[in-house]
Amino acid sequence: MLTRLILSFLSLFLMLLLSCGPATSETKIENEERKTSPSQLKEEVFQILLDSINLTGTILLFDEGANTYHSNNFDEANTGYLPASTFKIPNTIIALETGVAASPDHLFKWDGGDRWLDAWEHDLTLKEAFAASCVPCYQEVARAVGAERMRAELDRLGYPGMVFDSATVDNFWLGGDSRISPMEQIEFLRRIYHKELPIRPATQRAIRDIMVMEQTDDYTLSGKTGWSINGEDNNGWFVGFVARGDEVYYFATNVSPGPGFEMDGFAAVRVRITRLALANLGVL
Numbered sequence: 001m002l003t004r005l006i007l008s009f010l011s012l013f014l015m016l017l018l019s020c021g022p023a024t025s026e027t028k029i030e031n032e033e034r035k036t037s038p039s040q041l042k043e044e045v046f047q048i049l050l051d052s053i054n055l056t057g058t059i060l061l062f063d064e065g066a067n068t069y070h071s072n073n074f075d076e077a078n079t080g081y082l083p084a085s086t087f088k089i090p091n092t093i094i095a096l097e098t099g100v101a102a103s104p105d106h107l108f109k110w111d112g113g114d115r116w117l118d119a120w121e122h123d124l125t126l127k128e129a130f131a132a133s134c135v136p137c138y139q140e141v142a143r144a145v146g147a148e149r150m151r152a153e154l155d156r157l158g159y160p161g162m163v164f165d166s167a168t169v170d171n172f173w174l175g176g177d178s179r180i181s182p183m184e185q186i187e188f189l190r191r192i193y194h195k196e197l198p199i200r201p202a203t204q205r206a207i208r209d210i211m212v213m214e215q216t217d218d219y220t221l222s223g224k225t226g227w228s229i230n231g232e233d234n235n236g237w238f239v240g241f242v243a244r245g246d247e248v249y250y251f252a253t254n255v256s257p258g259p260g261f262e263m264d265g266f267a268a269v270r271v272r273i274t275r276l277a278l279a280n281l282g283v284l
Contacts, residue, residue, distance in 0.1 A: 039068045046072035046277055050255065053269060057255035059277045060182040064190070064248050070281065071182075080161055080179025081254055084226030085133045086237045087162075087173035090188070091141055092130055092210060094153045096203040100144045101126045104206050108137040130210050133225065139170040157197055160184055174228055182252035185239045189250050193241055211240065219244045219284065223251070225270055234263070238270040242283050249283045 046059040050072065058076035062069050071077045095101040104127040115121050119132045129137035142150060147166040154162055161179045164172035172178050191197050195204055211222040223240020239252045253274045257266060278284045 036067070038062070040074055041068055041070050042074070043070045043072055043277075043280075045280055046070070049273055049276055049280075053273070054258040054261040055255045055269065055273065056258050057253070058182055059255075059274065060186065060252045061277060061281060061283075062186050062190075062250040063281070064250070070277075076254070077182045077252075080181045080184075081235055081237075082175065082178055082228040082230075083162075083173045083180045083185075084228040084235070084237055085135070085138075085173075086180075086185065086224050086226035086239050088130055088133065088138055089192075089207070089211065089224055089239075090154065090157055090159045091138050091173075092126065093157065093197070093199060093203055093207050094145055094150065095126065095141045096206055097153065097199055098145055098149060100141055103202075104210055108134070108140060127210050130224070135174070142170040145169075157188075157199075158191070159188060175230065182239075182254050185237075185252040186250045189239065189241055189252075193243075193248060193250075213240070221284075225267075227267065227270075234266060236266060236270045238274045242278060244283070249278065249281070251278065253277070 043059075050057065050059070058071055058073045060069065060071045060077040069077075092101075095106070096103070100106075104125060106126040108124045108126070108129055110120075110122050110124070115136060117132070117134075120134045120136060124132060124134055124137055126137075128134075145153070147164060147169040150164070150169055159180075161181075161184065162172060163177040163179075168176055192204075192207060197204070199207075208222070211224065212220060213223055214221040220243045221240065222243070223238060226237035226239075228235045233256070235254065235256050237252070237254055241248055241250045251274050253270060255270060255273065257263060275284055
């Protein structure tokens with residue numbers, strides 16, 4: 001009799017355990033998803049900053065510790081634009097991964113011809129070419145990589161939205177149908193920062209070093225600007241991240257000049273407006 005009671009109790013216990021198990025697991029998964037899904041805060045002050053200097057566009061910041069996006073316009077933050085020279089980030093990685101450039105010291109020899117900027121009219125290392133945003137240098141990289149390898153590498157890296165063929169492999173980031181959004185820029189930057197790209201450790205170290213723009217006792221600012229021109233339309237980028245100890249903040253600013261904007265200031269304003277937004281959040 002006692003044995004039958006014990007068996008009945010065990011059978012009931014197992015039935016309850018099996019019936020509750022899946023629901024408990026699903027609840028845990030849902031809780032994890034809620035915990036990890038980033039929140040979004042609309043920042044009116046970002047729009048005020050843009051309006052004050054006659055710019056249109058979006059400033060997108062991501063506070064990884066707080067798991068929160070900040071932006072004046074989340075619709076724009078999910079809209080794609082030509083990557084322009086921000087494409088030098090994946091292009092540098094691809095140059096190093098394919099052996100087109102053996103190291104950040106790879107030398108681009110100037111042919112003596114006229115170039116758009118005086119800063120491009122001398123020999124440049126890969127690291128210097130990145131800092132100077134030397135378009136001819138990176139076009140040389142793209143031609144050496146070739147369309148087939150370029151496509152395979154971009155697929156492998158998970159860098160989205162690029163449209164090109166063998167005829168446009170050295171300019172598709174400057175014109176045509178290639179597009180990347182500020183949100184996608186930040187996602188790619190997060191994968192760089194957290195060493196999640198399928199690249200060699202030497203390449204990981206090199207791209208992190210090459211991207212550094214400013215170092216202080218309090219923070220390291222890494223990033224890349226970009227500027228595309230289509231007829232009368234100008235579009236500018238500044239993307240990157242700020243590391244403060246164990247904290248990291250990502251940014252992707254995409255702007256265009258509005259009525260009355262003085263174009264002489266467009267190159268500098270992309271960085272300045274981003275730094276003001278970061279300062280508003282207490283990052284800089």
